[in-house]
Amino acid sequence: AQSVAxxxxxxxxxxxxxxxxKCTYSVSGNPYLFWYVQYPxxxxxxLLKYITGDNLVKGSYGFEAEFNKSQTSFHxxxxxxxxxxxxxxxxxxxxNTGFQKLVFGTGTRLLVSP
Amino acid sequence: SQTIHQWPxxxxxxxxxxxxxxCTVEGTSNPNLxxxxxAAGRGLQLLFYSVGIGQISSEVPQNLSASRPQDRQxxxxxxKLLLSDSGFYLCAWSARSRNNQPxxxxxxxxxxxx
Numbered sequence: 198a199q200s201v202a203x204x205x206x207x208x209x210x211x212x213x214x215x216x217x218x219k220c221t222y223s224v225s226g227n228p229y230l231f232w233y234v235q236y237p238x239x240x241x242x243x244l245l246k247y248i249t250g251d252n253l254v255k256g257s258y259g260f261e262a263e264f265n266k267s268q269t270s271f272h273x274x275x276x277x278x279x280x281x282x283x284x285x286x287x288x289x290x291x292x293n294t295g296f297q298k299l300v301f302g303t304g305t306r307l308l309v310s311p
Numbered sequence: 312s313q314t315i316h317q318w319p320x321x322x323x324x325x326x327x328x329x330x331x332x333x334c335t336v337e338g339t340s341n342p343n344l345x346x347x348x349x350a351a352g353r354g355l356q357l358l359f360y361s362v363g364i365g366q367i368s369s370e371v372p373q374n375l376s377a378s379r380p381q382d383r384q385x386x387x388x389x390x391k392l393l394l395s396d397s398g399f400y401l402c403a404w405s406a407r408s409r410n411n412q413p414x415x416x417x418x419x420x421x422x423x424x425x
């Protein structure tokens with residue numbers, strides 16, 4: 198069965214600095230990987246996905262993620278953080294066969310200070 | 312464009328009362344539909360998913376049930392609510408034709424049991 202680990206409960210970064218939110222995964226076979234963002238009292242918003250191809254995936258709002266197969270990681274990055282990026286971020290994985298059932302990490306709270 | 316609606320946004324119910332939460336999707340046909348519960352603003356637990364009208368798969372045995380009476384309508388129900396049913400309930404859809412498509416979430420229902 199697939200699983201996702203987000204090792205940091207919270208990440209603090211100053212506005213304008215680069216940010217990284219970490220994610221590692223475990224699946225049998227090749228993974229489909231996703232990042233979502235959640236603002237208070239809202240649903241999850243899709244940011245980006247890795248299916249195949251380039252290891253660096255670009256998504257919404259200037260976010261990108263780097264797929265590393267040997268380290269089974271899919272870290273979310275942004276070159277310059279904004280205060281408005283403060284939110285809860287979820288990594289998710291599904292297997293690339295059969296019906297799509299996403300397994301989510303426990304989430305990482307990103308706090309960007311002015 | 313596709314949209315997903317959930318209602319109500321908040322609900323306060325007494326223990327032992329029935330429950331009905333509704334989710335509808337617009338702008339797409341034959342979607343996969345999902346119900347999740349999110350506890351304490353963190354991890355998501357998949358409760359039910361559906362690949363078509365009347366087809367429901369349950370992930371976790373519990374006090375809840377789901378139904379899909381129409382292609383783009385997904386309903387979460389309970390005959391008698393428990394205190395442990397409190398949480399943030401999220402509905403999501405994904406395109407059925409491809410396993411690598413992201414899930415798209417509604418804005419959720421916050422359910423409080425008294």
